[in-house]
Amino acid sequence: MSLLEIKNLHATVDGKEILKGIDLTVEAGKVHAIMGPNGSGKSTLSYVLAGREGYEVTEGTATFAGQDLLAMEPEERAAAGLFLAFQYPVEIPGVSNTTFLKEALNAVRKTRGEGPLDAMQFLKLIRARAKDLNMTEDMIKRAVNVGFSGGEKKRNEALQMAVLQPRLAILDETDSGLDIDALRIVAEGVNKLRSPDRGMLVITHYQRLLDYIVPDVVHVLAHGRIQKTGGKELAQELEAKGYAEFGVNEAA
Amino acid sequence: MTTDNTTVQALIAQASGLAPTLPGAGLPWLKDLRAAGLDRFAKLGLPTQRQEAWKFTSLRPLEKVSFGPAAESAPVSIDRIPSVLPGGPAHRMVFVDGRFRADLSQPGALPAGVVLESLGEALARDPDRVAGLLGRTATFDSHPLLALNTAFLADGLLLYVPRGVTVADPIEAVFLGTPGSAPAAWHPRLLLVAEENAEATVVEHHLGLPGATYLSNVASEVVAGPGARLHHYKIQMESLDAFHLATATAHLGRDATYDTFVLNLGARLARHEARSVLDGTGITCRVSAAYAAAGNQHTDFTTLIDHAKPHCTSREVVKGVIDGQARAVFQGKIIVRPDAQKTDGYQLNRALLLSPQAEINSKPELEIYADDVKCSHGATAGELDDDQLFYLRARGIPIDQARALLVGAFLDEAVEEVQVEVVRDHFRERLHRVLEGHR
Ligand SMILES: Nc1ncnc2c1ncn2[C@@H]1O[C@H](COP(=O)(O)OP(=O)(O)OP(=O)(O)O)[C@@H](O)[C@H]1O
Ligand SMILES: [Mg+2]
Numbered sequence: 106m107s108l109l110e111i112k113n114l115h116a117t118v119d120g121k122e123i124l125k126g127i128d129l130t131v132e133a134g135k136v137h138a139i140m141g142p143n144g145s146g147k148s149t150l151s152y153v154l155a156g157r158e159g160y161e162v163t164e165g166t167a168t169f170a171g172q173d174l175l176a177m178e179p180e181e182r183a184a185a186g187l188f189l190a191f192q193y194p195v196e197i198p199g200v201s202n203t204t205f206l207k208e209a210l211n212a213v214r215k216t217r218g219e220g221p222l223d224a225m226q227f228l229k230l231i232r233a234r235a236k237d238l239n240m241t242e243d244m245i246k247r248a249v250n251v252g253f254s255g256g257e258k259k260r261n262e263a264l265q266m267a268v269l270q271p272r273l274a275i276l277d278e279t280d281s282g283l284d285i286d287a288l289r290i291v292a293e294g295v296n297k298l299r300s301p302d303r304g305m306l307v308i309t310h311y312q313r314l315l316d317y318i319v320p321d322v323v324h325v326l327a328h329g330r331i332q333k334t335g336g337k338e339l340a341q342e343l344e345a346k347g348y349a350e351f352g353v354n355e356a357a
Numbered sequence: 358m359t360t361d362n363t364t365v366q367a368l369i370a371q372a373s374g375l376a377p378t379l380p381g382a383g384l385p386w387l388k389d390l391r392a393a394g395l396d397r398f399a400k401l402g403l404p405t406q407r408q409e410a411w412k413f414t415s416l417r418p419l420e421k422v423s424f425g426p427a428a429e430s431a432p433v434s435i436d437r438i439p440s441v442l443p444g445g446p447a448h449r450m451v452f453v454d455g456r457f458r459a460d461l462s463q464p465g466a467l468p469a470g471v472v473l474e475s476l477g478e479a480l481a482r483d484p485d486r487v488a489g490l491l492g493r494t495a496t497f498d499s500h501p502l503l504a505l506n507t508a509f510l511a512d513g514l515l516l517y518v519p520r521g522v523t524v525a526d527p528i529e530a531v532f533l534g535t536p537g538s539a540p541a542a543w544h545p546r547l548l549l550v551a552e553e554n555a556e557a558t559v560v561e562h563h564l565g566l567p568g569a570t571y572l573s574n575v576a577s578e579v580v581a582g583p584g585a586r587l588h589h590y591k592i593q594m595e596s597l598d599a600f601h602l603a604t605a606t607a608h609l610g611r612d613a614t615y616d617t618f619v620l621n622l623g624a625r626l627a628r629h630e631a632r633s634v635l636d637g638t639g640i641t642c643r644v645s646a647a648y649a650a651a652g653n654q655h656t657d658f659t660t661l662i663d664h665a666k667p668h669c670t671s672r673e674v675v676k677g678v679i680d681g682q683a684r685a686v687f688q689g690k691i692i693v694r695p696d697a698q699k700t701d702g703y704q705l706n707r708a709l710l711l712s713p714q715a716e717i718n719s720k721p722e723l724e725i726y727a728d729d730v731k732c733s734h735g736a737t738a739g740e741l742d743d744d745q746l747f748y749l750r751a752r753g754i755p756i757d758q759a760r761a762l763l764v765g766a767f768l769d770e771a772v773e774e775v776q777v778e779v780v781r782d783h784f785r786e787r788l789h790r791v792l793e794g795h796r
Contacts, residue, residue: 156751158743158747178756179747179750179751180750180751180756182751183752183753184753191751194748195745197748198766199765200762200763205749208754208762212752249748265752
């Protein structure tokens with residue numbers, strides 16, 4: 106079954122066309138990787154899928170588990186099981202990580218028809234998840250991402266994903282900023298989520314992440330389009346040859 | 358002057374008529390004081406926007422209502438009135454429609470020498486003590502609302518904490534407005550006196566039942582002696598049809614700590630004016646507020662911090678959220694007198710505008726006559742951060758809840774200024790409930 110189905114998706118930002126006809130299908134149980142040069146539209150695609158304001162879809166469709174994704178509010182998409190791990194996680198002063206996770210989890214549970222977790226159940230859950238990711242109690246209590254290092258912010262994204270257990274996780278350069286140990290820990294967290302009814306869209310610049318999260322399919326996104334699709338060996342090829350083949354000089 | 362308007366005329370007529378029936382009417386000093394207040398109010402009328410201090414707040418809506426005296430109170434239940442103490446109040450004084458209700462109050466056990474009673478009771482029992490305490494800070498020569506309050510002076514709260522005595526638990530004063538058959542006005546007076554090295558916490562709860570139209574014109578007189586520590590807090594959740602006008606005048610002595618905070622959430626029109634005179638060295642004065650205004654609400658927080666002596670610290674954090682067509686006003690004046698060297702003053706005013714029609718008028722005013730002082734102030738007005746809002750929504754939090762979270766976090770920063778932990782926690786909780794749409 107296809108979990109995410111994107112057809113001929115065009116999108117503009119401030120009147121400038123960034124996505125120029127994306128076709129992409131992610132099946133349940135599969136991990137898809139997207140690689141591509143800076144500025145090619147990878148984050149734009151992830152934001153369009155998550156429903157961020159300011160990204161105007163001018164053509165095409167995106168369905169998620171059979172639903173018209175583009176017609177849904179961001180919170181509805183999240184509740185339906187779509188999760189975006191941000192390339193640049195946002196700092197929210199004054200809102201503790203605990204409060205944030207609790208509100209998020211209970212909101213998502215509510216749409217699934219499940220009751221809210223009580224304080225004890227919830228704390229037990231996030232403590233366990235945080236421990237898997239080697240996160241300290243202090244990081245859970247602090248304001249969301251405020252004063253977190255780059256790598257800590259990425260780990261915090263992984264924590265949110267582990268707590269919310271999405272059906273489709275879009276990881277936008279979750280590996281950048283992570284040290285070698287953290288990369289392995291976060292990748293393990295992602296792998297734990299892999300299951301026959303879940304899908305992943307992993308955006309990365311580096312083969313290293315894909316050594317841990319082995320993709321089923323690799324896409325090259327350049328100039329707002331999927332230029333090439335292949336197996337995991339495509340990532341190795343790109344690592345060796347760069348994006349010159351797609352008319353992009355990576356040094357530029 | 359606006360003495361020709363009907364509200365003013367009605368109030369004057371009402372005060373003259375009531376005078377002989379008010380408690381202590383037989384006491385010449387009190388009779389004279391009330392008469393002086395009435396006379397002054399008759400001359401000044403209600404404040405108008407032509408006066409600098411009222412530039413941004415119009416009392417015109419008040420003039421369309423004719424306020425009578427409060428009727429004898431209907432039976433009310435106060436079971437659901439929250440206390441700052443999780444186990445219920447230790448000391449609670451309840452006023453319904455401006456009148457003290459002994460049947461609903463519970464002064465509790467207090468250390469020897471502490472006086473906690475209604476002003477009405479105090480006038481009957483020990484008028485000389487009241488005479489010595491009244492009018493020490495609420496000078497009404499150029500203040501029409503204090504003059505009006507004085508003209509009607511009848512009830513309110515008296516707290517007297519003698520030298521060196523600490524009242525450990527917060528003293529809660531509840532002022533409840535009920536819907537009478539016609540709009541009514543009341544004018545409670547609070548006298549809060551902490552002598553040398555005394556300490557107390559007072560929490561005013563101003564509440565109104567839905568649909569009640571009234572004017573509550575409150576005057577609080579605060580005197581903190583040398584080394585006294587007085588925590589004076591207020592939560593204002595009047596009925597959305599009510600007018601709440603409060604003036605708190607404080608006189609602070611050497612090394613005193615005065616910590617005052619107002620959480621302004623209710624009323625159709627609310628103004629809190631806090632005037633503090635720092636009349637000794639080594640004083641710490643905090644005057645802060647948080648407010649949320651929506652619909653057609655108008656909320657005004659006006660402060661004067663008067664540094665008269667050297668080596669004092671004042672701190673002011675005022676944050677508010679304005680939605681709908683609501684308007685907010687902040688006027689913060691800090692005077693540093695020539696003598697007040699080494700003054701350390703800090704003022705911050707921040708507003709969040711949630712709708713295009715929402716409005717804030719912010720006027721910081723520093724008058725500094727000394728040369729060796731540290732005074733900083735900042736004012737900003739902004740909107741909710743779209744990136745933060747999207748981040749929360751992208752995690753499944755519905756937009757209204759996401760907004761409430763962000764707004765709550767914004768206002769919490771002001772609530773943090775409350776120095777007494779139980780009160781701080783209680784205010785935070787009340788605030789969040791209101792932001793989540795429960796009143
Ligand atoms: N508000 C905007 N106005 C104009 N152009 C924009 C705006 N926002 C993004 N862009 C452009 O859209 C293009 C795609 O950006 P996007 O962030 O999607 O790239 P990316 O593939 O994620 O790059 P990276 O690998 O560096 O993360 C870039 O050229 C960027 O400059
Ligand atoms: Mg990107």
